[in-house]
Amino acid sequence: MDQFKNIRIKDVAELAGVSVATVDRVLHKRGKISEKAMTKVMEALEKTGYKPNLIASTLGSNKVFKIAAMLPNPALDDYWNQSGSGIFKATEEWAQYNVRIEPFYFNLYDKKSFQQVSQKVIDFKPDSVLLAPVHYHEALDFFAELKKLEIPYVIFNTNIQEADPLCFIGQDLYQSGRVGAEMLATKLGKKGNILVLHIYEETENAIHVKEKERGFRDYFANNNLNDFTIESFEFPDFNDAVFIRELQQILSKQQVDGIFVPTSKWTHLTALVLDKTGQKDIALVGYDLLKDNIHYMYEGIINFLIHQNPRKQAVKGIGYLVNYLLFKKQPPLSDLFPLEIITRENIKSYIHSDLN
Amino acid sequence: MDQFKNIRIKDVAELAGVSVATVDRVLHKRGKISEKAMTKVMEALEKTGYKPNLIASTLGSNKVFKIAAMLPNPALDDYWNQSGSGIFKATEEWAQYNVRIEPFYFNLYDKKSFQQVSQKVIDFKPDSVLLAPVHYHEALDFFAELKKLEIPYVIFNTNIQEADPLCFIGQDLYQSGRVGAEMLATKLGKKGNILVLHIYEETENAIHVKEKERGFRDYFANNNLNDFTIESFEFPDFNDAVFIRELQQILSKQQVDGIFVPTSKWTHLTALVLDKTGQKDIALVGYDLLKDNIHYMYEGIINFLIHQNPRKQAVKGIGYLVNYLLFKKQPPLSDLFPLEIITRENIKSYIHSDLN
């Protein structure tokens, strides 16, 4: 058999001695088929090694797939802004195909908003959904609804054990904390006093923080780095001014050699304080390539950033969904991104390549 | 205008008051067109915002594109083995499209082999070529030939100024050296004696090494790290045994605190020596996620690896070519990959995610 000649449905049909429609019925398990025809077709499929031409398939079906992308409002937060730009990039990337990607934004700090927007998503009647499930209980309800409607979904950024999605895209948070610890330990050498800075959160983000801190502490424990002290501070709320004032107080009272900030936003606020008080010698490890973080890294105040790559998470999430819908390609159950270490010398290479 | 109804060539044609063939001629710049028709069509294209349906386009053209991927034999070298696996992945990825990807392997150390294989590539009559041009002069001849035949090509791994390719994929070598220096300096603290280990090479790889070393030294100079000493050793040839023996000698004679090895293969040979002599306290910075390097990183002998991501370079190279051939999408002139820093704590996250 000529391996370079594609086998079409027509070829299979001829070999099986039936019409193309019968083969089509077998392939798509639709309509009724006699046992005799079924076996004949199956044999022909086997013998020819038929592979559907997915290009022709999508063209022929002429269906427009609708994908809903649901995430926190990018306008209100630089981290989610990057996710948003990923959605936008994916939209462009798949524009040529029969795919329509619709963004749905909710308020990060408002569970009600999450519920309302998820209802809007349902009303949109999407063929599949990409979702950042930052509100645990509300997300579970939403998942249940999606399952009932048999709408497949991919989640990113935040994992939820019971979610049972097509795929989860994100990072290993525990290990991420360990990487942060490793960097800080490398920078500080043999000993030092370390601060871990939290903000109290109600969202699933709290789990991010906890897991990262667990990994962070475990690193020191597992490597018998007993000459380090690690102290955690949890700030009560999201008020920038309060955070800045209290952190200044803490830093004025005690000797601090290094700081680990497990979230992106508070990373640059911490840097701002260090900049203000002129304590540039304190090693700072934080998260993500946000505009402000980039600035403070150039300034030499932030020493290491761990890149969660929100943009790429979004792009890949949409990619998995499109491939699933159009090309029946099953994504991996989970896609854990590499824990990228950003420094002053490699940050530019990341910023540039992020555009591709 | 209904934004959800796709605009087809037919629609554009009707609006412009011409036939679909005329629009087709404008779109593909083929055949002759009167100025009047041209402007009418252009206007109609503008007004409708016509976007070609690439699915239909590839189906309609029904042409099989042949891409030749020319690189050093993956069986002989673990680094190039990863490039090879990238080619393989790309082959699978694009199998559904009308693309045939054919690998062509040459001997890394044999210019004659490069010439012979490049002739084979020409005979294959590819529609485009992906190439790792490790032999300078031979590559130039090959580029000239490809240009004459109007075969577009993308180069990766090694850049050649005069190459004039569709796109170069690789890394900023100078900056890469700076990152290595940064890591070593962070690890060592304020002072130390550093070795840079080279092997004399005839291929374009020599440029890799030189640029990396330049960046490496510049980092120390620019940051006034004057308490470090940096000494380079160039080993005469590719003999493993000689390398090991001589390195042992050097290490027994002088106090060494850190070593920078700008190439992947000699990274793990250096690690082998350090392992053998029990000098685990010497900081070692090298290149790439090769099997042996991974091993020595787990062992704690290699401290940092800079990941050049040969696999992804190959995948992306093919991707650019396919997009260019099938979808007329122009790749960027150069795609410089991020300078990824690998450590003991994040290495697993890289190995896992490399599979996706």
Next chain:
DNA sequence: GTTCAAAATGTTTGCGCACACAAAGATATA
């Protein structure tokens, strides 16, 4: 054997585009 509905199978069209082919229009030549 008819009749009739359900079951099984077959035929055809359209998806949007590329491209071969056909036709018409413009210009030059005799």
Next chain:
DNA sequence: TATATCTTTGTGTGCGCAAACATTTTGAAC
């Protein structure tokens, strides 16, 4: 003015598949 030649424009078919639509076969009831 007729004819040849080149230029410009238009028509039709096929790519492989999905799905609507059309036809034949089967078998049960009379």
